[in-house]
Amino acid sequence: MVKVLPLENPVTAEWGRTITHNDYNKMLKGFMPQDMDEKWMIATDTPGAQGNTVVHICRSWTSKEQYALTISAGNPNDTDAKDWGKIVKISWNDKFMGMFISEEEAKKEAVGFCKWLLRCELED
Secondary structure, eight states: OOOOBOOSSEEEEEEEEEEOHHHHHHHHHOBOOSSTTOOEEEEEOOOOTTSEEEEEEEETTTOBEEEEEEEEOOOTTOTTOTTOEEEEEEEEESEETTEEOOHHHHHHHHHHHHHHHHOOOOOO
16 A cells, blocks of 8 residues: 555444445555546555555545545445445544635545546435
């Protein structure tokens, strides 16, 4: 995994958003930019001891983390379930470019990056 610089002024909120097995696999793969015009990257830690996976959404040229999604994986034998896994919490920098970011904005942005860069479906 690429070295990710941690959140500078983190704020964390519980989430509980369900995800499909297909979207989880897309998140595991992450996104690495191909050139400097792509300003974002997504790097994912492999599941830890408690089975949680952390998805890091970062600025590509600095590797500074802007959002972190903690995901609790589902049953590997039940990959057809729409609610296969869960984003159990989100962490984000309290400010971006001098502007405060609310919990609602952070969640909306994180979903947007997963849809845009990873092609996740993440239904609203």
